[in-house]
Every structure is written in structure tokens, then in C-alpha cells.
Amino acid sequence: MNLQLPYCFCFFLLLQLLFSTNGQAYKNVSLGTSLTAASGDLPWTSPSGEFAFGFQQVSDAGYLLAIWFNKIPERTIVWSANRNNPAQRGSKVQLTSDGQLVLNDQSGTRIWTTPYLGGSRAAYGAMLDTGNFVLAGQAGDNLWQSFDEPTDTLLPTQNLKSGAQLIAPYLEKNYSDGRFKFILQGDGNLVMYTTAYPLTTSNFAYWSTGIGSGNQLIFNQSGYMYL
Numbered sequence: 001m002n003l004q005l006p007y008c009f010c011f012f013l014l015l016q017l018l019f020s021t022n023g024q025a026y027k028n029v030s031l032g033t034s035l036t037a038a039s040g041d042l043p044w045t046s047p048s049g050e051f052a053f054g055f056q057q058v059s060d061a062g063y064l065l066a067i068w069f070n071k072i073p074e075r076t077i078v079w080s081a082n083r084n085n086p087a088q089r090g091s092k093v094q095l096t097s098d099g100q101l102v103l104n105d106q107s108g109t110r111i112w113t114t115p116y117l118g119g120s121r122a123a124y125g126a127m128l129d130t131g132n133f134v135l136a137g138q139a140g141d142n143l144w145q146s147f148d149e150p151t152d153t154l155l156p157t158q159n160l161k162s163g164a165q166l167i168a169p170y171l172e173k174n175y176s177d178g179r180f181k182f183i184l185q186g187d188g189n190l191v192m193y194t195t196a197y198p199l200t201t202s203n204f205a206y207w208s209t210g211i212g213s214g215n216q217l218i219f220n221q222s223g224y225m226y227l
Contacts, residue, residue: 029125034094037063037087045070046129051078053127055087058175062086065093065103065112067133067146078131078153079146081112083175095125101135101144114144131155151175154225160184160217167195188212190227 027047035041035054043054052070055063056077065087066080081103090106099122103112114135120143122135132155135144147158152166152175160166162184170178181193181202189211196203214227 027126029095029127031095031097031099031122031124033125034092037091038089043070044125044127044133046127046131048129050129051127051131053133055091055093058086058173061088063088063091064175067127067131077175078155079133079149079151080175083151083169084177085111086175087111095122095135099123099135099143101125117143130157132158154217154219156219156221156223158219160219162186162188162215167200184214184217184227188214188227190214190217 027045029044033044035043037055038057041054043052045052049070051067052075053067054065056066056068056075058064063086064077064080065082066077068075068077087103088106091104091111093101093103095101099117099120101114102110104110117135120137122143123138125133125135127133130147133146134142137143147155148161148164150158150160150164150166152168154160154166160182163186165181165183167182168178168180169175177195177200179195181195182191183193183202184190190209191205192207193202194204194206195201209227212227217225217227219225
């Protein structure tokens, strides 16, 4: 079903419709490769340079492991791994030899990691021109992708699966969980909620599509969204 989304939802959606992608171009990140916050390491970029994956400074001492638009001055963040726990200077993300993406702080304590891949082992990582970072198997199949763990943004070709949600940032320059949620519930109802304390607790639903049979919200290459 086609959706009429209210204007207040626009902060969730960054419509990058001027780039075109014929297939998923890859620029591989090899196992063992790492990036260190505030070290001058260059981010891992997509083939066109449209998107980048790496550390972005968000406060005097805080860094997000993030994906951002890389060709605009604002370098707008579209995904982050540690939005509620910014890393400090010297923190490191590594694509380990066993195919996991791991973020450790400056003392070596783990902050975040990709989930267990069920016995499969990633052969490489890649930042795609769609804004999706993937861990791929030897045959090129995606074992994990950032598109499956959205934060506050959907990009064209990215789908919101049943049970998944978007959470607005707390403030313009504070990327931690904020006061608004956008959830595709298990009953097919696409709902916008305010949140109560703690901020992960849903409070008041102020917009919804109603219960339906849709099990994912599709955001296609042309910028249309439908259940």
C-alpha cells in the first residue's frame, strides 16, 4: 500500500535520488584492516566516494563509528554503531581475521561488534554506493549488512523489516536515542511514537497506518515507500 507520510517524518528520510547504481559495486575491505579514531586514518569509501565508513567526531572527545554522505560539506550521518556510547580518541574498529567487525575502546574493551554469523565467516567487508556496509562471504553473499540495523535513517533500496525501528537523535548534535520512534510492528502496523523515560520506552502513538499484512516497509530506488 502507498503511504502518505506526515511532514514531521522528513527528518528520518534523506532522499539521495541523484545517484544511480547498476548493481552493487564493491570496494573490498580486507580481513585484518582497521581504523583508529583521531589517528588520521582515511575512512573506507564506496566505489564512487558517495558514502564513507569510519569515525566521525561528534563532540570534543566523542567519536561515532558511522556511515555518512561523503560528498557534501555537512557529512550527514546515516548510520552509526555506537550512538549511545561514543568512542574516545584511540578507539579502533577492525575487520578481524575471523570475519567480525569489532569496535574496541582505547583500552581494548569491546564497545560493539557485528552479531554471530551462525558459523559462517566473512571473507571481506565493503562500503557500497547505496550507503550499505556489508560483510560478505567467499561467494559474495551478504552475511551482515548495516541496512538490517538502521538507526535514524532509511536510504533508497533499504527496507524496514517487521520489528525494526528508527529512533530520532536526541538533539541535532547529540546522536543518542531521542524522543521519537518509527516502528513496523509485528501486526503490520507502521507507527510513530513519542518515547517516555527511559527513552527506549514507547509512549504515545501519534500516527499509524493501521493493522495490515505488510511485513516490511520498502523504500525503492525511485523514492517511493510502500508496505
